[in-house]
Amino acid sequence: MRLSALVFDAYGTLFDVHSVARKLDELFPGKGTQLSQLWRGKQLEYTWLLSLMGRYIDFDQVTSDSLRFACHTLDCAYSEEALEALRAAYRQLAMFPDAAGALSLLGQGGRQLAILSNGAPRMLEAVVEHNGLGGLLARNLLSVDAVKIYKPSPPAYRLAVEHLGVSADRIGFVSSNGWDAAGAKSFGFEVFWINRGRMPVEELGVRPDHVLNTLMELPALV
Ligand code: LAC
Secondary structure, three states, rough: OOOOEEEEEEOOOEEEEEHHHHHHHHHHHOOHHHHHHHHHHHHHHHHHHHHHHHHOOOHHHHHHHHHHHHHHHOOOOOOHHHHHHHHHHHHOOOOOOHHHHHHHHHHHHOOEEEEEEEHHHHHHHHHHHHHOOHHHHHHHHHHHHOOOOOOOHHHHHHHHHHHHHHOOHEEEEEOOOHHHHHHHHOOOOEEEEEOOOOOOOOOOOOOEEEOOOOHHHHHHOO
């Protein structure tokens, strides 16, 4: 087996961060989609900024902080209850339809499967359980919280090498986030970029090894 392990990004790859847009729209009518986009953008930006500052605030808190920023930007007055409801919704994000099928096929081959995410451990455990993936992935839920620096910093990716006991070139890293695919390639993984957004490849000097439209194309390639 060329690749001994497959490591998945969580948010945007297995779980749809924009599945909270409906809840956002209930709370802030007409603004759900825009809020969701702003929220996700800021959430990622904060992880990168914190890492550059040499600071770490866990992803649960970053997710709340970036939501408050998004609400302020769009003049959405929020209550603490609304924030709490959205925090809870984030633990119950929907899984992308192709993820369940691809994971169950990939789980049959004896290859190690893992998640490596910026998500705080309690968020990851909740969303994995909510989507019925506990049996497949619970033992290999890797959070950057263990190293207190966010992807795409190399120590974050190194967690997978250390936990799985497999060299980087024998790990396939799967992400829908172009920046994460670039970071993983730069680290040394074989990278599968799931181009859900039909976006161009990031111009960061490294390119993913494979560009797929959906996770269902993955089993045939590994
Ligand atoms: C993850 C997010 C940031 O690491 O996509 O799961």
